[in-house]
Amino acid sequence: xxxxxxxxxxxxxxxxxxxxxxxxxxxxxxxxxxxxxxxxxxxxxxxxxxxxxxxxxxxxxxxxxxxxxxxxxxxxxxxxxxxxxxxxxxxxxxxxxxxxxxxxxxxxxxxxxxxxxxxxxxxxxxxxxxxxxxxxxxxxxxxxxxxxxxxxxxxxxxxxxxxxxxxxxxxxxxxxxxxxxxxxxxxxxxxxxxxxxxx
Amino acid sequence: xxxxxxxxxxxxxxxxxxxxxxxxxxxxxxxxxxxxxxxxxxxxxxxxxxxxxxxxxxxxxxxxxxxxxxxxxxxxxxxxxxxxxxxxxxxxxxxxxxxxxxxxxxxxxxxxxxxxxxxxxxxxxxxxxxxxxxxxxxxxxxxxxxxxxxxxxxxxxxxxxxxxxxxxxxxxxxxxxxxxxxxxxxxxxxxxxxxxxxxxxxxxxxxxxxx
Numbered sequence: 001x002x003x004x005x006x007x008x009x010x011x012x013x014x015x016x017x018x019x020x021x022x023x024x025x026x027x028x029x030x031x032x033x034x035x036x037x038x039x040x041x042x043x044x045x046x047x048x049x050x051x052x053x054x055x056x057x058x059x060x061x062x063x064x065x066x067x068x069x070x071x072x073x074x075x076x077x078x079x080x081x082x083x084x085x086x087x088x089x090x091x092x093x094x095x096x097x098x099x100x101x102x103x104x105x106x107x108x109x110x111x112x113x114x115x116x117x118x119x120x121x122x123x124x125x126x127x128x129x130x131x132x133x134x135x136x137x138x139x140x141x142x143x144x145x146x147x148x149x150x151x152x153x154x155x156x157x158x159x160x161x162x163x164x165x166x167x168x169x170x171x172x173x174x175x176x177x178x179x180x181x182x183x184x185x186x187x188x189x190x191x192x193x194x195x196x197x198x199x
Numbered sequence: 200x201x202x203x204x205x206x207x208x209x210x211x212x213x214x215x216x217x218x219x220x221x222x223x224x225x226x227x228x229x230x231x232x233x234x235x236x237x238x239x240x241x242x243x244x245x246x247x248x249x250x251x252x253x254x255x256x257x258x259x260x261x262x263x264x265x266x267x268x269x270x271x272x273x274x275x276x277x278x279x280x281x282x283x284x285x286x287x288x289x290x291x292x293x294x295x296x297x298x299x300x301x302x303x304x305x306x307x308x309x310x311x312x313x314x315x316x317x318x319x320x321x322x323x324x325x326x327x328x329x330x331x332x333x334x335x336x337x338x339x340x341x342x343x344x345x346x347x348x349x350x351x352x353x354x355x356x357x358x359x360x361x362x363x364x365x366x367x368x369x370x371x372x373x374x375x376x377x378x379x380x381x382x383x384x385x386x387x388x389x390x391x392x393x394x395x396x397x398x399x400x401x402x403x404x405x406x407x408x409x410x
Binding site for chain 2: 114117126127128129130131132133134135136137138139140141142143144
């Protein structure tokens with residue numbers, strides 16, 4: 001039974017999130033146009049509580065509770081205002097509007113919005129703390145790394161792998177928790193691990 | 200968990216910062232950044248809370264910012280009633296625990312020293328000392344005369360010459376203003392570098408690490 005919805009539209013309502021989300025993936029017969037118009041975001045809805053590690057090969061939005069060693073996604077990771085995460089978080093762009101207790105690594109950027117509350121360490125080229133946000137811990141920033149990535153993106157060239165100085169956010173955060181970021185190692189660990197695939 | 204940690208309560212309520220109510224120019228703040236090379240990583244210890252404008256300001260530097268917000272810690276509020284100097288030193292050490300090899304380049308104390316009694320000041324000094332190096336620069340506020348009434352405010356950095364002022368939402372800590380001589384004796388990890396008299400009896404201070 002699939003526990004996680006695909007985020008089909010931007011109109012996810014609070015009332016719909018009262019019950020745990022249970023839905024089947026979109027049927028493969030959908031037209032390419034319809035598929036392209038849907039945002040590929042995996043969702044952990046309100047009322048869903050996960051104990052273990054989460055890994056998403058897409059963007060991920062958390063409105064429920066996650067407690068484990070890590071929550072990883074390859075795209076944008078959002079902890080919504082109702083979300084609670086007690087784990088390390090790794091994503092490309094990480095946006096926190098809920099409660100997080102753990103370290104956060106963003107390969108592009110980390111944003112803590114005005115309703116966000118974070119206790120942990122953040123490693124990212126850019127970090128934005130909105131007015132009203134709560135944060136306790138350390139923040140590691142490197143604007144040069146961010147500028148290099150922006151320039152590379154602009155000319156559509158691959159970015160050189162960052163040196164192991166702490167700005168390879170994924171390995172830096174993983175190193176702190178003593179875990180490897182490889183999928184093979186993830187599957188060998190005893191803790192349950194949820195792999196969310198898009199498409 | 201250590202016996203001291205058990206004795207220390209967790210902060211009672213983590214309050215969101217209030218809005219900026221005013222800006223304060225600073226003639227001493229620029230000295231903290233005079234030698235700051237944008238390519239060299241700055242390690243900053245912020246004794247106050249993490250504020251939007253402070254993070255925004257430091258985003259121009261390659262940096263590691265440590266936000267410890269000691270103003271919110273209940274052991275600071277209860278320093279006189281239930282904790283010995285040894286307990287206070289342990290409590291400060293727990294809060295000022297960083298990765299091995301950390302060396303603080305810039306220390307932002309704001310008016311925190313005015314809220315520590317003699318024992319707490321010595322304890323804080325002992326806990327902070329291991330993380331300093333000869334090039335550490337520290338900014339803080341003291342008092343020019345002991346009868347002044349301190350405002351319950353928190354500071355942030357808008358730019359190299361401008362501080363933000365916000366009203367602190369938590370109840371003001373008990374005040375223990377110290378003379379410069381007392382400060383020099385008890386905070387012996389620092390030497391006074393420059394001072395500036397401000398209105399209402401306040402003193403803006405630039406400190407350096409004492410040999």
